[in-house]
Amino acid sequence: MLHFDNRGEFEKFVSEEILLTHEATKYLGISSQRLHQLVQSGKLTPLKSTRSSSLFLKSDLYDRKFELEKSYGTSRLSDKEGGVNSVETINDAVNYFTLLALFKNKIKKCDPIYDHLATQVNLTLPTVDIAKDISTITGFDEKEILFESEKVMKGFKTLKEDDYIVKIGSELYPDLLNKTDHAPVFLFMRGNPNLLNFKAISIVGTRNPSQNGVLRAKVLAEKLGLHRIVVASGLARGIDTAAHNGALSRRNPTISVIGTPITKVYPKENEDLQRSIEESGLVISQFAPSMSVQRWNFPMRNAIMSGISLATVIIEAGETSGSLIQADYALKQGRMVFIPQSAVDNENLMWPKKYVQRKGAFKFSTIDELLEILATHNHDLFTTLDQNTKTSPANISEGSVGYVHKNDRS
Incomplete structure (x- = not known):
């Protein structure tokens, strides 16, 4: 039971600690409808209620205000x-x-x-x-x-205001990925999600490539852009880095599917590259900002990368390369996997010979051969290779093939 020494103390308590409905909503920062829901659910109990208003004890609202501030801080x-x-x-x-x-x-x-x-x-x-x-x-x-x-x-709260939180089944969720068994419930995206409306091909490979491997990854990325195909890769050092740089060098946007939250950078040496992709391409992650970086995150992202792509091209890879994990995911998802003829002919490698025996895996000697096989199995990909080469703009940021610019997210 409260005790007051005089009327003044009582009046001060009433004026400061007793809140009407409209004062309670202002104090909590919520609507009157939301306040009514809290009362109906038993989460708040007014001192007294009438048809027109209710009285609340301010101290009763404090804990609720604290929790609401945390919840609605986002x-x-x-x-x-x-x-x-x-x-x-x-x-x-x-x-x-x-x-x-x-x-x-x-x-x-x-x-x-x-x-x-x-x-x-x-x-x-x-x-x-x-x-x-x-x-x-x-x-x-x-x-x-x-x-x-x-x-x-x-x-x-560390996400940027224009970062996307995309739930499976929603309009922005990649349709190709949605059709696989590896689709995460949520994806985080930074950049231009309209790129997911374009055909994409993943370029992957070893973190320790030869100079020839780096060159082949860059040239392939450049040429895919001529056909309005978006290059996807994983932002790792080596082949991934070369593929992203090859696309960006021709002002073609590229998609990076990373094994860390989009609020983190890995490897640190690719920080500038990640920022460039955020600005002119798209960075995707299935990992919330609160999640720590674990080594098993990186194989998991391979399923996402494969899932948004028509095909995966392995430029160079050893017997234990993570690229083979993506190849496995791709074949399970019914996607194509391309392996260089030079890798198949390499007597020191066993994996290429095994993979080319599997349904959906193809070997290729030249980029034109790879493109022809792609076109044969995806008839809507090119009208004809020759026609696209002659009439396509220099990069897919130009032309009337759709909205790809970051500032146009309609």
């Missing part, structure tokens, strides 16, 4: 604040990556539970509002859920 990314993501998408992504963290980043365990949760709980609400429900369904402790959610939200 609203700077929303389209209402000039960003490109809705609050609902952000909340959904935060809830997904919170669950993933609780499952120790084990996607195969997390995704079925997330799908089930989505049928029972509105996952577009802030975690704090549904933590109890998540706890009841999953068995995770409510405090643990909120703790992981706070870490995820802290990471989200």
